[in-house]
Amino acid sequence: MSKSLPLELPQLQNWSCHTCGGCCKQHGIYITAEERQRIIDQGWTEADGIPADQPLFVEMGHLPGRKWWRLAHQPDGSCVFLDERGLCKIHGKFGEPAKPLACRIYPYAFHPAGDYLAVGLRFSCPSVVENLGTPVVEQRSELQRLARLVVPEGARATTPPKLTDKQPLTWEQVLQLVDAFDTILAQEDHSVIAKLLQAVQLTDLLTAAKIESFAGKQFVELLQLMLDAVATESCDSAAPQPPRGIVGTQFRLLAGQYARKDTYSTQITWGSRWSMLWAGWALARGRGNTPALQARLQSVPFASLENPIGVLPVAADEMLTRYLRVKVQALHFCGAAYYGEPFIPGLHSLALVVPVVLWIARWLAAQEGRAAVGTKDVLEAITIADHHHGYSPALGTWTFRNRIRTLAAMKGIPRLIAWYGR
Ligand code: SF4
Structure with missing residues (x-):
């Protein structure tokens, strides 16, 4: 029972x-x-x-x-x-x-x-x-x-989540994968950005190796080999590049969805529909000033969301690491807990929450006229973004899920993590 x-x-x-x-x-x-x-x-x-x-x-x-x-x-x-x-x-x-x-x-x-x-x-x-x-x-x-x-x-x-859209996993394999990603995130001598880049590298290796066709000891051994490979490879040798073109557009639309605040207190009217359409158009364009998405996120120059932060405060790094570990350990990124998404696309969605949070944190600082992003901004940005993660119907739509797949196919996810994590 x-x-x-x-x-x-x-x-x-x-x-x-x-x-x-x-x-x-x-x-x-x-x-x-x-x-x-x-x-x-x-x-x-x-x-x-x-x-x-x-x-x-x-x-x-x-x-x-x-x-x-x-x-x-x-x-x-x-x-x-x-x-x-x-x-x-x-x-x-x-x-x-x-x-x-x-x-x-x-x-x-x-x-x-x-x-x-x-x-x-x-x-x-x-x-x-x-x-x-x-x-x-x-x-x-x-x-x-x-x-x-x-x-x-x-x-x-309950049926275990698949690895990708077509590759089934057993519950034992799912939990071994969870342990592998948690091992990466638990490393104490790396920043959350470095750990997340390793985690995304592991998703690439898993997708390429068709690991689901291995069982038992072989599955565990192959997974360990992959963990060793991502631990030794440097993820940050090249200078982060700004997201341009489709990657930039898709990211701003995704981040804009996380930045909204739907309290259900207001009626949906033609006026509110029009302002949502206008906000989507402005986010896709990404020039001039941002639309005001909610009371805490008023209009600021788009350029202010691209400024470097520098090294994240230790407390902010710890919050983001703990956020990712709790979500991974609780499977709060795939299967029944996350719109029925397979393991890898779900993990990509979760990984993208970090650049989204840092984009929103820059926005919170910019609207107060501050260039520096502090722990307080990161804290509030996490509360804003996680309000939607796994709960907003919009994130479960085909359009939104396809956006994650497009960013993954274009190798945009590590670029976005590196850019907004700098
Ligand atoms: S706990 Fe639930 S019922 Fe009570 S005020 Fe909060 S939302 Fe309303």
Whole structure:
């Protein structure tokens, strides 16, 4: 039974809620019919600070005999149940179990990985990015309780992700690959950029070698040979080159998608559709000034997003390394946890989050008139980008996934990592 699946917890991650209320301002909380009825039965009125004309729910779709909803938002984008102190009214009045399941789980994510559940975290939460709170490994019993609420029966039978679009893998091979990439990312004497370039090199070797046709000991030995090869090859001998042409265009469109903030608080109108089209056109062109993509990312010169950063602050390097390791260990880049993507394209998507984060961090600094990018900018940029990673429907579309494949086919991914990591 899935309920007995053991948990694999990230060893290097801490987390406790610091009641910043950020999650209640930026996520759409989808609810079941039972959760909707439970909230109706809680009897919310103006005495609880909920105006009579404020709807509690928004219908998001329906099929014959079935509807689904999300919680409504206040005009400022906050959940209808978030109070002025940043606390949840449902939690305050009826206790934690009375909240929708999505709120109880956040920022955790549970991903079936063969005969165990890999536990990941969403880095849209600033406390996760800053590694604040209790070590996750000390929260096992609480996480086991949450896992029982979310993991469906039969999770043990989940199909492993393929290596590429056509090459199947066993769960054993998937987990050996995860270990290999984690080994690269765990190296202590390399910057996150150097490690990521090694990881992308390993994806190239894996794709070329058709490693999935090897089994057991041979698979492990070949993988070790590849790890040795990428560890000895220098990734940074040539000066980074700016992304031009299709690589530059595709990257700006991809980064623009990560930089958006969709709070669900505003209605989609012809005006908002037009401004999205205009923003896409401006990002594709990449000249003059950027479009304002959200309140934290106002218009700045595109050129300011291409300036060198220099060596990343140690704390920012550590955040990005931990981000990648937690995502890799939790399989939060492929298979059921990531739009059904195979292992290699999923890993390419994850690798691209780093140049995206550094592009957004430059933007945050530039709009405050600063040339220097600091740890604070990187921290906020991670929260902005990871809000979408694996959750935004836009990232799961054919167009977006094809964009990653185009960048990989043009050898653009290491160029982008090296350019924005400099
Ligand atoms: S129901 Fe409560 S915990 Fe969930 S988003 Fe709303 S305020 Fe936050």
